[in-house]
Amino acid sequence: MVSNEYLKQQQLLFGKRIATLRKEAGFKIQYVFGQKVLGATNVPSFISKIERGANINFQTIIKLANALEMPLFNLFDYNGTSPIIINPTYNYDLEERMKNEADILGQNIRLIRKAQNMTQLDTEIESGIFNSNISNYELGNRFSKLDTITILAYGLKVEAYELFSLQ
Structure with a gap:
């Protein structure tokens, strides 16, 4: 089972990665990036909270990826093992991207689980997420x-970015 300390550590790594990618994409100021992510002007602490390790939902993760014009695996590649890809084709309709990324996540969970000869019940036991x-x-x-993605990766014994890499 994943400890709260481990989850917090992973949230902080995600936040640090977002800060690095934000700067790499040319957004030196958090406020300006927050405006691009939310499309609103009342966002003074939104990006700061994420970069300090907030547990955010999938929609917000997709909004970050859209604003950065990056594939999702780049956001979860905390060690920077993959090249950073910035491409406007990664900024598209939010609902469509959420569905596409959820499909990629699902396919990868299944592929990784089966490659390790794990059943869904084995994955439940390892992760604590119901079958x-x-x-x-x-x-x-x-x-x-974000926490659920972290827990799934932990239960499958892979890095979080592998859940979003194209296999």
Whole structure:
């Protein structure tokens, strides 16, 4: 089972990665980046909270990826093992991207799980996420939070970015 300390550490790594990618993409000021992510002007602390390790939902993760014009795996590649890809084609309709990324997540969970000869029940035991929820993730029928992605990666014994890499 994943400890709260481990989850907080992963949230901080995600926040640090967002700060690095934000600067790499040319957004030196958090406020300006926050405006691009939310499309609103009342966002003074939004990006700061994320960069300090907030547990954010899947929609916000997609909004960050859209604003950065990056594939999702870049956001979760805390060690920077993959090249950073900035491409306007990664900024498209929010609902469509959420569905596409949920499908990629589901396919990768299934591929990784089967490659390790794990059943959904094995994954439940390793991660603490109910078998029925794992099934819904695999089918792309459920969106997750940052913590859930972290827990799934931990349970499958992979890095979080591998859940979003194109196999």
